[in-house]
Amino acid sequence: MSVITLGVVGLAASRAFYDRLGWRAANAGTDEVDSIVAYDLNGFSLALYPLDHLTQDATVPLTKGAHPSVTLAYVVSSPDQVDQMLTRAERAGGALVKPAQKVSWGGYSGYFADPDGYLWEVAHNPFATLGADGSFKW
Amino acid sequence: MSVITLGVVGLAASRAFYDRLGWRAANAGTDEVDSIVAYDLNGFSLALYPLDHLTQDATVPLTKGAHPSVTLAYVVSSPDQVDQMLTRAERAGGALVKPAQKVSWGGYSGYFADPDGYLWEVAHNPFATLGADGSFKW
Numbered sequence: 116m117s118v119i120t121l122g123v124v125g126l127a128a129s130r131a132f133y134d135r136l137g138w139r140a141a142n143a144g145t146d147e148v149d150s151i152v153a154y155d156l157n158g159f160s161l162a163l164y165p166l167d168h169l170t171q172d173a174t175v176p177l178t179k180g181a182h183p184s185v186t187l188a189y190v191v192s193s194p195d196q197v198d199q200m201l202t203r204a205e206r207a208g209g210a211l212v213k214p215a216q217k218v219s220w221g222g223y224s225g226y227f228a229d230p231d232g233y234l235w236e237v238a239h240n241p242f243a244t245l246g247a248d249g250s251f252k253w
Numbered sequence: 254m255s256v257i258t259l260g261v262v263g264l265a266a267s268r269a270f271y272d273r274l275g276w277r278a279a280n281a282g283t284d285e286v287d288s289i290v291a292y293d294l295n296g297f298s299l300a301l302y303p304l305d306h307l308t309q310d311a312t313v314p315l316t317k318g319a320h321p322s323v324t325l326a327y328v329v330s331s332p333d334q335v336d337q338m339l340t341r342a343e344r345a346g347g348a349l350v351k352p353a354q355k356v357s358w359g360g361y362s363g364y365f366a367d368p369d370g371y372l373w374e375v376a377h378n379p380f381a382t383l384g385a386d387g388s389f390k391w
Contacts, residue, residue, distance in 0.1 A: 160390065187257055
């Protein structure tokens with residue numbers, strides 16, 4: 116997979132949020148960033164694109180609920196980092212959806228929502244190892 | 254980002270589709286695969302998880318329309334590979350949503366939907382280079 120694109124209602128607000136999280140758009144400073152915002156992550160890009168344009172491109176109606184049925188997960192190296200990341204997301208304007216807690220599979224995790232309602236799980240998984248570049252394997 | 258999870262209505266049907274595309278679940282052969290199916294991709298995992306369980310985990314209602322507002326893109330190395338991949342997806346039981354065509358940004362792309370309606374764009378981008386491991390940068 117090369118790109119995951121989140122259809123957003125407010126491109127500027129959504130970008131401002133991810134920028135406040137400390138991300139830097141790969142196409143920052145270009146004209147393109149006014150129509151699509153792309154972040155290079157570990158091995159692929161995450162793009163923010165207005166929902167109406169994404170619908171036009173896909174040629175079929177896309178449904179965006181308050182919380183879409185896709186979740187993104189961010190695995191970190193310790194429970195402390197889960198707490199820190201959730202606090203950072205809240206300060207950046209995200210909504211805390213599920214406070215960090217011990218979960219059934221043995222980890223520690225919580226959820227926040229970005230300005231468009233997309234859900235991110237922030238998790239510490241004691242059974243997983245992250246690569247030096249942030250890469251993850253199941 | 255470590256994991257993208259697609260909330261699915263029919264886990265078995267969805268897994269069968271991706272298996273027919275030639276993917277192999279990282280947790281194939283374990284008990285776990287009956288409740289969550291995880292594929293290791295370039296630098297992260299893509300998981301299929303029943304929508305009701307995902308909702309329970311997130312603790313907020315998730316909306317899944319016929320076509321969710323997130324799209325996944327698969328960048329390939331030539332226009333021929335776009336055609337081949339779309340044909341393969343159709344044969345595997347996917348729906349051709351947008352036939353491959355030249356697009357405004359200079360590439361060649363089309364869309365298919367998986368059994369749950371998740372949209373995949375298959376694209377050749379003459380301006381992009383893929384890493385040997387399939388990694389992509391904007």
